[in-house]
Amino acid sequence: MQSILGNQPTAPSNPADRILAARTLRARFAPEIHDPRPNELPALAPGLHEWFAGNDPRGNGLPPMSVLIGLAWRVIDADPGRRIVWIGRHCWPYPPALVRRDPADLRLLRCSLFVDPASKGERVWAIELAARCPAVAAVLADGAGLTMPESRRLQLAAGGHGPPILLARPSREQRELSAARTRWRVTPIAHEGEQRRGWEAELRRCKGVWGASPREDARRWAVWRDHATGDTTFEPIHQTSDVDLAAPLADRPHPAPRARLA
């Protein structure tokens, strides 16, 4: 067996080389999480991203709006002049929370468009339409009740060059099937300071990454919203070696012979 697979590429035995090889593979299959900038969030890559508020036991709580507002600000800072579309009244933020105060900055409020579809079908249609519009920088939408075909349709609409679609989904739907590129869970951070409010954003799933379970490969960010300025910052909490390769191929150890009972 070993001799037959001898020409196959195997993972290097040196740990440093294994990490390097893992990063190379990750850059090939999941470029959104292979970013030299340590603070960059894969949730801003083109595609569908699902966000769950993880602290609600009944699973029908409020969407993680502070984190979504912070992400919208990052999109606007990187790509000013385009629109941010909020789809679904359940996912609308309180408009004054979209303003930075020091210095005064109303760009996000000015470029935000609030859409209130009457049904789920209209909501999916509106998300898809906004995702295909070149004037839209990001779509933030209520993703409650989305089925697998609908999520696949939205993922295709965002494609490889479309805007990020950030869906706020209730936590009771964490086990639902979805074609989303990433899946996140947000929980509040019980910290001591009073000048800022904090949440932890945990990457639970990232499509294209194989060979490691999401739980072991979780990546976490601390999201801080400043009380005085209204600004939101993202700080990585835990950077693991992320994706590891499978162990080198080898023959299985022979099972111990069973004792005959009779």
Place this chain on the structure above:
Amino acid sequence: MLLVTHERQRQIVARCCERAASAGVRPGMPAAQARALFVVGAVRIEPYDPETGRRALRRLAVWGERFSPVVALDEPDGLLLDVTGCERVWAGEQRLLHAATRGLAALGFVARASIAPTFAGAWGVARFGPKDTRLIPQGGERDAIAPLPIAALQVDPETVAQLAEIGIERVGDLLALPRSTMPPRFGPDLLLRLDRALGQAIEIIEPVRPTPPPEAQRVFEGPTSRTDAIGLAVRELIDEIAGALAARSCGARRLEVELARSDLEPHRLAITLARPSRDGKHLWALVRPGLERAHLGFGVEGVRVRAPAVGRIRHEQAECLDAYAGPPPAEIERSSAELLDTLGNRLGLDRVLHASPRASHLPERAFQMRRASDPRSAHEETVPKDRPTVLFDRPAPIDVLALTPDGPVHRVSWRGETREITACLGPERIAGEWWGPSPGGTREYFAVRTDRGEWLWLARSIESRRWFVHGVWA
């Protein structure tokens, strides 16, 4: 505000606002001299563009058609309306006069107006009369113009100066002269102007003809219920309308499609656009869903497409194509307008909104939602305080335990769970608006952090002493 023009390398005042005129500024005055009448920085000077003023006056003439179907321009700053018979609609000429001046004031214009039996008489009384508004009854034109200066007859300045040399400065003085002596000494124009003011000569005005909206229609040979044929006809008519709009350098702000059904009343579809457009493909994409849902009855005999509201599309400089810079701003703006149109026409214009801040301390009134298709932009630039990211439409009641009355919050019970409070910021007292109804009354707000790390925005009503959760930093 001064509008200046250049003459012999000097800035000359061409027009001025009412306040500048009351300060002594007159058209024809050097701008430097006019500027000296004001403190530094109190006067704003802009270049005078006669064409802009002409276009604005024409738009005002179209607005004036609500008072009379015959409106003529009296350039550079006047309108002539033939209101014969229109006073019945307005319950009298006096009411019509007041309605017109009030409407102009609402538009920001300072206006003087007069109604008289003759155009020339009304012109003179409005511009040189003692009052801002005046109604001259039938047969009273002679008495009305007699005390006015000679310039009220619209004669040229040289004639005014010649008459002034012989001591004739008022129209009444001119009326005392023998008619036969006027033409040889001052030319035939003076007598003609006088006769027009008195109603003894005909005066013809050229009314503004509003451009009819672009319209195209097609009649079928017989009633048809084939949607593909009807759609093809509508598509072609839209392209025809788009061509007509291109010839006018305009785009449609509203498009109406009318299907003439053989057995029912006509079926009408209307779409509203956020930005003027003459893109046939885009217009067809907006019309098509409504056309597919239309009830055709026993067949459609003809279709008609018209654009009752149009807007000017400015010519734009083509931009250099740069593959790395993304789409140009004009392309983004066009795509954005198309997105608004598509969303608004399918979901409803009231479901596609913009938000703008308002100067109000009450959280529920600190912003204003308005239609995204509304071309008017918000002017308020209020920067709000730190507010929760989610505000409840209806504050949720909550049980609160404080160790001391009016002291910091210690424990809350909300949604069937008890939570300890680890931080409490406040209170922030927000009173109701005394100038209007404020259902919530005066409240005290606290931002509290639970032992789970959640931040709640609690409100305590001063009147009822009850506690509510008004928002959450979710």
